[in-house]
Amino acid sequence: MRLFLLLLLALPLLLACSSSLRSSSLESSASSGVRELTVLYSNDEHGWMEGRESGRGAADLLGLWREKEGYSEDGPFLLLSGGDHWTGPAISTWFEGEGMVEVMNTMGYDASAIGNHEFDFGLDNLEQRIRQANFPYLAANIQWKASETLPSELGILAFTTTVVNDLTIGIIGLSTTNTPSTTNPINIVDLSFLDYESVLRETVEQLEAEDSDLIFVVAHVCMAALRPLAAAVADLNISLMGGGHCNELVAERIGKTILLESNGHFRSYARAHFEYDLGRDSLINSSFSTEKNEAGSSDEAVARLVAKWRAATEVELSALLGFSSREYLANDDRLQRAVVESWLQIDSAAAIAINNRLALRAPLPQGEVTLADIVGLLPFENTIYAVELSGAEVLQVLAAGQSPFVTGLIRTENDWLLAKTGRLIDADQTYRVLINSFMYEGGAGYDAIAKFDSAGFDTEIHYRQPLVDWLLDQDSSANKPLTLP
């Protein structure tokens, strides 16, 4: 025991000795000569580890990087991401991003910006994902509203420094200031997202103490904002700014700064190559390009991981929810009604539910109904919002929105009756109305809703979940098939 303790105490000393020996023997070669570095950049991966098309997923991209770029984990490379790793297909969404972090760990990512969708499953989940990751999640412009400090409790860093091929690289992260309107607002209610330029100036000043040879920025920020930012901070000598959020395929130079972005979903990547003269302390050459993720041979380790998450997804998807004696097409009123009526079950104060008909995308099949069928039927990552609208506003919303399907109201020849009371809808009375988050965000012509009730409440319940619960409650089978309301 005592010997073990002594060893423990001596260990830091031994490590310190060996590292100082190592650095002094490398000193002569490290302080002179030209060093190269290649940055491989992706963003908005959004859970597409399998790719939008076969042969264009995460495993293929890593294979392509090895073959085309000569990438190896300990080579002169930095793998950077502009954020939004999850929220997309079920393979990532049902596991709240866990599979994506595992895949990106195995690919060897070195750092990532924090995208708005990193907040989709709440702060606890983000903290777990950051812990799970072998790379840091960076955002210098996020603060707790109350203390005006970086949320380092969640594991978020403003910047990181890393040494690759004797080059010290400082990497700063930025998150889009649109985050409060592009993730579930309840998740980020305690956080503020600060203006990019002033934060960059402060952070570069902090980085200066780290004696970086090159400064890079990973930003979950669209080019419309990143281009003017690059111009505005030209004096900061930032060599690379990677973007995200708008899925634009970009490789260009603004002043001395290279701008990179991919078009997301692992469909492509952007790259930059740097040659740095350590003796003269200066960047002597750089180049950049965008590349498609195609014709790479699949990396075995990543392919195995993707197959593992596919199998886990299939297990979830095959869950049996019920039995239907006939098929109902997506636009069938009975199926449309089943969806909105199921919503009314989650909120007893709500009298009316409105969905846009196109939120339903596939039929309810004849025979066994599985979770996979319901995911196909309601495929979007929408939640249910509760809003307070006057009777007059409800009618305006119904008139303006594209193909609304409503329940809780009965259409007569000239009027609308409230189903709960059988009375005419009252123009001045306030009604609690359930809609989906896409409509609340102004999709499909529903932009009046958020104006009528700017404090709409996100129930955080997925728009698919009440239908799943309703189907299970019916306890249907071949002997007792479903009857839609």
Ligand SMILES: [Zn+2]
């Ligand atoms: Zn985004």
